[in-house]
Amino acid sequence: MHEIFVLAEHRQGELRDVTLEMLTLASQLDSKVTAVLLGSGMDAFASKLASFADRVLVVDDPMFANWNAINAQAALVALINKDKPHMVIVPNTGQGADVLASLALELGASFTSDIIGLALEGDKPVATRAYYGGKINGRIEFKDAELYMVGLREGAIPAAEGSKSGAIEKVDNPVAADATDRKFLDYEQPAIGDVDITQSTLLVSVGRGLREDKNMPMVEELAGLMGADVSGSRAVVDAGWLPADRQVGISGKTVKPKLYLALGISGAFQHVTGMKGADLVVAINKDPDAPIFQYADYGIVDDLLKVVPALIDKLKEMKG
């Protein structure tokens, strides 16, 4: 039976969900699943992962207390060269994407990044990726190799319950010296603002479809009438139209309002990750093919600059 290595991701004392998603995917592939855990003080995580893997390979060393791509790559090269797995799955995250391509090139592996699906056809993997902001998918075939590697998108595969009881194997740190070319310093927490959108009941959320900063007052008027808070996509925060603490999505906040009204937001997965837990989603977008409509309960395919003023009028009428 083939062996699949899964690189566990943890940060600041928390095992990240994508780890269980990767292990779930690996378990669907009829292979021996080995979770690889690099860290410091890993006993609790190791026992948790044991119920999702056939084997947990642990390198417990202060060198891995915080992420460092150079140290991680050195350790993974040693572990992979020793056990020669058929495939390695890493998370397509700030950690995984920081190492996938360089690790694969060092090992001579055939690889692709940011996959949303994976199957084995015979011995060879075939992957599915999303293109053009999620508008179309593509089938990826790999060049023959001893080793295949993929980066799995967060949230693409729902994590199953763990039903295994894998053996925990601690191995000595195979990396002789701490990296000098790159060093972890510390973390800076994102700024906290006036409104905590993770607690909002109603959110009016804007995207780049708003076109110009000068259209913000219209959105604020709508939110004011509804008693909603205003949030937005990364594009809007990058442009400086909203402060960073109002950003919804993978690099922003995860929100769970009763109503999420998405105005001119395309529905990139990085955004959707942060809002798909909303009770009711309404999207207004000029593009009928915008992926946001896949996640919305109601949609209006039109220019938001026309619909929002009309909606403001209706709400004013209703209030009398």
Next chain:
Amino acid sequence: MNIVVCVKQVPDTSDPDTEVHIDGTGRGVDQSKFSFVINDADNYAVEEAILLKEKHGGEVTVVNIGSEAANQVIRMALAKGGDGAIRLDDEKFAGSDPVALARILQAGIKDLSCDIVMTGCLASDDGYGAVGVALASLMGLPHAAYVKTVEVLSDNKLKIGRELEGGLLEMDEIVTPCVLTIQTGGNEPRYASFKGIREASKKEIKVMDLPATGLSEDQVGEAGSVAVMVQYSVPEVGDLAEILEGDPGETAGKLAGILKDKGLV
């Protein structure tokens, strides 16, 4: 501080009229309705490069793999403050995966002496988020992905902030020369001035084809790739939204009604 910044020309997917349709081959998309722009993250990379040049001196070289049409985004980067450009253009480059793209970029810049190579962290069209890290590996340089802040500490050391999930910044030190993949939002990309645009038209865009790169045919395109996209498909979607029909007055009225019925307003 010499900086190379890689820029890709991509379809403007924020434009509602940019329709993405799979073409007859199943392996390409119909580009006839596309308007093209610089990739979002690359726009921030260009700005970061120019800010560093303004502060610390040196030259900024803009590098692109693309056809003549890409001159538009290259010229704009030159107008903002880039000093020179290289465009790698050959039919044989088509179908390249991140490894082949990185190999082509490396061949294009191998004669430059540079302290930092910047790419975007992700291209908005095929979104591998891998070209920069692959390039670092081929060049034998240290790298950092998802970089939002860059500060020069000394002649050969930078302090960088990598933006992770939840907006957390991981602060690292990295030695130069190195490769950074730049995330959006760390600066405010400037608009090119008229003077800049005028001057850019005089700056050289060096064009290199396959022979000029010194690479062989089997190192580029699909032949030089480790993973190949063989077939596009329309994603299967679950329940789509119920679309409210009518003119803005009507759709707004329907929506207001729904929100009222659900007790949300």
